[in-house]
Amino acid sequence: MMQPENQRRAYLRAMGIDVWLPRDSLEDEAAPPDASVNVSPAAMDWEALRGSVSACTLCGLSQSRTNTVFGIGSADADWLIVGEAPGAEEDRRGEPFVGRAGKLLDEMLRAIGQRREDVFIANILKCRPPDNRDPKADESASCRPYLERQIELLRPRIILAVGRIAAQNLLGSDEPVGRLRGRPHELGGIPLVVTYHPAYLLRSPSQKNKAWQDLCLATRLAAEYSA
């Protein structure tokens, strides 16, 4: 049963009349804090992280997405593949790297003895930018803690950055892929290799040879890595 004073305030508010109250009473009325709201991704397990991403409104892409694309694969994966952002089909299905580019990525993985279900595949952004435009700096920054937590939870032996956006974001560089690929990098002590995005390889099949060299380099670095 509502107390008379609270009932009066409710009526006044319903009529659009501001009710000024002493600070103490405001605190009494405040809803109990939702513990999940203020928890940093850095403290989350996989389930909490997935839930947080699916409810995320930290950047404007939350307004236009159909589904968040958390990432897919094994929580014990040695390989982490990082792409750019979901496209139209990924946004629709909630899964990264589907369609022709996804199939080519699967073939590239098979060539080095890996299956999609054995690696983990994620993106710099968990939500699709409209018209497949490049991610904006503030969107990448807002989304970064989720990927960082995924890396912490996975502790992969190798990170493969596919395409310019992933490579430049992860390495904090503005160099083109052509200059970043073909040599070892590291992220937080984990070896990182840059290669071409499968969508680019579909358009420029003559570059597949270089992508193969990158995969061989990544395979060697993963084998040599000891955490």
Ligand code: SF4
């Ligand atoms: S892109 Fe990342 S930060 Fe932006 S709403 Fe989606 S999950 Fe949140």
